[in-house]
Amino acid sequence: MYDFAVMGAWIEFAVRWLHVITGIAWIGSSFYFIALDLGLHRDRNLASGADGEEWQVHGGGFYHIQKYLVAPDQMPGDLVWFKWESYATWLSGFALLILVYYLGAEFYLIDPAVADLAVWQAVGISLASLAFGWVAYNLLCRVFVDANQTALMVALFGVLVGMSWFYTAVFSGRAAMLHLGAFTATIMSANVFRIIIPNQKIVVADLIAGRTPDAKYGKIAKQRSTHNNYLTLPVIFLMLSNHYPLSFATENTWLIASLVFLMGVTIRHYFNSLHARTGNPHWTWAVTALIFILIMWLSTAPLHQGEEPETAQGADLRFVQAEGFEDVQDIVLGRCSMCHAAEPVWDGLHWAPKGVRLETEYQIARQARDIYLQAGISHAMPPANLSYIEEDERALIVAWYRAATGS
Numbered sequence: 001m002y003d004f005a006v007m008g009a010w011i012e013f014a015v016r017w018l019h020v021i022t023g024i025a026w027i028g029s030s031f032y033f034i035a036l037d038l039g040l041h042r043d044r045n046l047a048s049g050a051d052g053e054e055w056q057v058h059g060g061g062f063y064h065i066q067k068y069l070v071a072p073d074q075m076p077g078d079l080v081w082f083k084w085e086s087y088a089t090w091l092s093g094f095a096l097l098i099l100v101y102y103l104g105a106e107f108y109l110i111d112p113a114v115a116d117l118a119v120w121q122a123v124g125i126s127l128a129s130l131a132f133g134w135v136a137y138n139l140l141c142r143v144f145v146d147a148n149q150t151a152l153m154v155a156l157f158g159v160l161v162g163m164s165w166f167y168t169a170v171f172s173g174r175a176a177m178l179h180l181g182a183f184t185a186t187i188m189s190a191n192v193f194r195i196i197i198p199n200q201k202i203v204v205a206d207l208i209a210g211r212t213p214d215a216k217y218g219k220i221a222k223q224r225s226t227h228n229n230y231l232t233l234p235v236i237f238l239m240l241s242n243h244y245p246l247s248f249a250t251e252n253t254w255l256i257a258s259l260v261f262l263m264g265v266t267i268r269h270y271f272n273s274l275h276a277r278t279g280n281p282h283w284t285w286a287v288t289a290l291i292f293i294l295i296m297w298l299s300t301a302p303l304h305q306g307e308e309p310e311t312a313q314g315a316d317l318r319f320v321q322a323e324g325f326e327d328v329q330d331i332v333l334g335r336c337s338m339c340h341a342a343e344p345v346w347d348g349l350h351w352a353p354k355g356v357r358l359e360t361e362y363q364i365a366r367q368a369r370d371i372y373l374q375a376g377i378s379h380a381m382p383p384a385n386l387s388y389i390e391e392d393e394r395a396l397i398v399a400w401y402r403a404a405t406g407s
Contacts, residue, residue, distance in 0.1 A: 245351055
């Protein structure tokens with residue numbers, strides 16, 4: 001029988017790889033076009049009627065780029081659309097959310113110490129929150145359509161702070177940070193799917209029909225694209241946060257997540273100002289550094305431990321009851337728990353790596369799949385085999401996991 005844990009791990013790896021590839025493509029094109037738009041020379045009377053132009057050099061060649069404020073006089077025959085990068089990034093990210101957090105809800109999504117949810121409840125909250133994000137954001141854009149755009153960004157920041165608190169109140173710290181990233185990425189991708197591309201299609205349809213396109217469609221699309229530009233860096237931070245417990249396993253996780261969005265604004269403000277030739281605001285780096293130092297200080301609050309049951313619950317009981325669990329428990333306690341503990345005894349460690357604790361039956365059962373893959377099938381753990389786990393001990397871990405899962 002094929003090892004479904006191994007197959008699942010490789011599928012997860014493949015989807016994650018795809019997600020990173022498409023994310024690079026989307027972010028790269030987004031950053032490039034924002035920089036291009038800001039850097040266009042609009043003080044030139046161009047014979048083509050374009051709004052601005054710029055000369056660039058790359059890869060041994062020169063590029064002459066022009067932008068039309070609304071549209072050219074005639075529809076070009078070889079128009080390139082930038083949309084699949086966004087769609088593929090969201091779809092692969094959602095697939096990864098299903099593989100890791102929905103199918104592994106008991107391990108990564110639900111923390112009984114935070115909210116004792118059933119799997120269906122946790123998944124339902126996750127899906128509803130992503131839909132709510134787009135509805136709330138789109139409504140704000142419509143309400144503030146004629147207002148100062150700074151007011152809109154402040155209102156959006158208020159929503160993000162509220163969602164930061166909400167996610168930490170219902171999910172594990174790791175899942176809370178990841179979901180805030182997914183919440184924001186859903187808004188960004190929906191901007192492309194629901195606003196930017198449809199508006200561009202309206203302009204194209206007008207050109208084909210011989211009508212003069214309305215400039216408002218391009219203006220709205222540019223507004224949403226600018227929002228995406230400022231939200232990109234926080235999303236990347238939130239997606240990477242699951243590797244660093246200091247960001248997701250403290251009492252101040254929601255504050256840390258909120259401040260990350262401010263850092264995204266300060267960093268992008270610097271580059272956008274530079275590209276627009278409106279100044280070189282070095283102060284933004286000082287502000288970013290101060291915010292990051294504040295985040296570091298907030299992370300030193302006690303790590304969120306919570307009160308965990310002393311015995312396994314639900315589906316985890318099969319791992320405790322499986323043949324060989326006593327031997328595996330002794331192996332884990334002897335080879336792993338000196339680091340993976342509430343108070344690690346390994347010199348230099350102040351918290352459990354990735355927030356994973358392996359001191360009780362319940363904790364070992366919850367991490368059964370990772371123990372199997374990282375210490376049984378592979379030699380990833382312990383790192384450099386610092387605790388000298390033996391091959392026969394790895395074999396016992398493999399036999400125990402397979403006995404529990406029937407694989």
